[in-house]
Amino acid sequence: MADVIERIQSAIKDNKIVVFMKGTRNFPQCGFSAATVQMFEALEAPFETVDVLADQELREAIKRYSNWPTIPQVYINGKFVGGCDIVRELYESGELQEMVKSAAGQSAEQ
Amino acid sequence: MIEQGLPGAAVEVRDTTGGGDHFEALVVSDRFEGLSLIERHQAVYGALGDAMRARVHALTLKTLTPAQLQNRR
Numbered sequence: 001m002a003d004v005i006e007r008i009q010s011a012i013k014d015n016k017i018v019v020f021m022k023g024t025r026n027f028p029q030c031g032f033s034a035a036t037v038q039m040f041e042a043l044e045a046p047f048e049t050v051d052v053l054a055d056q057e058l059r060e061a062i063k064r065y066s067n068w069p070t071i072p073q074v075y076i077n078g079k080f081v082g083g084c085d086i087v088r089e090l091y092e093s094g095e096l097q098e099m100v101k102s103a104a105g106q107s108a109e110q
Numbered sequence: 111m112i113e114q115g116l117p118g119a120a121v122e123v124r125d126t127t128g129g130g131d132h133f134e135a136l137v138v139s140d141r142f143e144g145l146s147l148i149e150r151h152q153a154v155y156g157a158l159g160d161a162m163r164a165r166v167h168a169l170t171l172k173t174l175t176p177a178q179l180q181n182r183r
Contacts, residue, residue, distance in 0.1 A: 032168065067152065068151075068152070068155070069155050069162045069163055070168070070169070080148065081148075082147055082148050082151065083151070084170075085151070085170055085171050085172065086147045086148065086151065089147060090147075
């Protein structure tokens with residue numbers, strides 16, 4: 001149990017943008033995961049994905065960790081952003097672009 | 111169900127596939143005032159409780175305050 005939490009935390013810490021999703025970037029297994037990935041690709045943002053279908057323990061743990069019942073789940077700069085609907089709203093309002101930009105800016109400074 | 115957990119909320123739900131596990135919901139509540147999108151969605155998930163985990167596979171959520179709804183029309 002502690003181990004899976006550590007894996008979640010290091011994925012969030014080591015990547016500016018992480019999408020916990022069903023399937024992989026190229027082969028998403030769910031329409032909501034696919035839509036989320038597409039938005040980050042449209043913004044040409046570098047992001048990492050974690051396939052929760054490959055790891056049942058992680059799939060359950062991430063829901064508890066974020067206090068969020070559904071997949072996908074997006075973290076930017078270590079902060080939980082939300083699922084597909086929220087990312088879409090942020091994308092449409094232009095806020096996501098700003099968040100992605102500021103995430104990229106911070107990595108350049110390091 | 112959402113209405114029970116969020117008194118005063120106006121809820122519009124659509125079963126998108128007819129299978130009873132994919133839903134789309136528009137929830138309008140003055141309780142959303144001042145809450146982030148995450149907090150709003152969590153409030154709806156909280157209202158759904160165990161049903162969210164057990165029965166619902168997918169829920170597309172739109173959460174608005176009454177003022178935001180006005181602006182959209």
